[in-house]
Amino acid sequence: xxxxxxxxxxxxxxxxxxxxxxxxxxxxxxxxxxxxxxxxxxxxxxxxxxxxxxxxxxxxxxxxxxxxxxxxxxxxxxxxxxxxxxxxxxxxxxxxxxxxxxxxxxxxxxxxxxxxxxxxxxxxxxxxxxxxxxxxxxxxxxxxxxxxx
Numbered sequence: 588x589x590x591x592x593x594x595x596x597x598x599x600x601x602x603x604x605x606x607x608x609x610x611x612x613x614x615x616x617x618x619x620x621x622x623x624x625x626x627x628x629x630x631x632x633x634x635x636x637x638x639x640x641x642x643x644x645x646x647x648x649x650x651x652x653x654x655x656x657x658x659x660x661x662x663x664x665x666x667x668x669x670x671x672x673x674x675x676x677x678x679x680x681x682x683x684x685x686x687x688x689x690x691x692x693x694x695x696x697x698x699x700x701x702x703x704x705x706x707x708x709x710x711x712x713x714x715x716x717x718x719x720x721x722x723x724x725x726x727x728x729x730x731x732x733x734x735x736x
Contacts, residue, residue, distance in 0.1 A: 588662075588665055588717070588720060589717070590713050590714065590717050592662075593665075593666075593713045593716050593717055594709065594710075594713050596662045596663075596665065596666055597666060597682075597685050597686070597709070597712070597713070598685070599662075600663065600666055600685065600686050600688075601686065601687060601688030602688070603659045603662060603663050604663060606656075606659060607656055607659050607660055607663065610652060610655075610656045611656070614649065614652070614653065614656075665720070666686070666716075669716040669719050669720050670682060670686075670716070671719075672715040672716050672718070672719035673712055673715060673716075675711075677698075677708065678708055678711060678712055678715075680698065681694055681698070681705060681708045681709060681712065682712050684697060684698075685709070685712075691705050691706060691709065
């Protein structure tokens with residue numbers, strides 16, 4: 588993940604968590620007839636649904652949705668994994684505020700620091716996460732998965 592992707596994921600973390608929860612619930616509540624098959628059934632040839640078949644179209648929509656949710660999960664897991672790189676107490680406070688969905692302006696007001704200073708702290712957080720991910724060899728893994736998935 589590059590620094591811009593990390594910053595974007597930090598900004599979007601709260602809604603991603605909420606959306607993952609919502610989508611999981613919706614996919615679980617869906618009828619069993621539209622879920623993916625596993626084992627022997629999963630390897631058997633599938634009948635080709637006509638483009639006008641609403642059940643087949645719904646299956647395709649859910650399959651696409653499942654892959655999208657998996658990409659969101661990978662981004663969230665990246666942030667959760669590499670947030671341990673942040674050891675400075677002030678940076679931890681800013682990170683927690685961001686993960687809770689606060690805007691940079693709200694964080695600035697909350698902490699009594701200038702917006703400019705909060706943005707510098709955010710940039711430091713992003714740099715540290717990117718550096719830790721780079722050292723572990725994981726920096727490109729999520730990006731490659733996103734491009735392939």
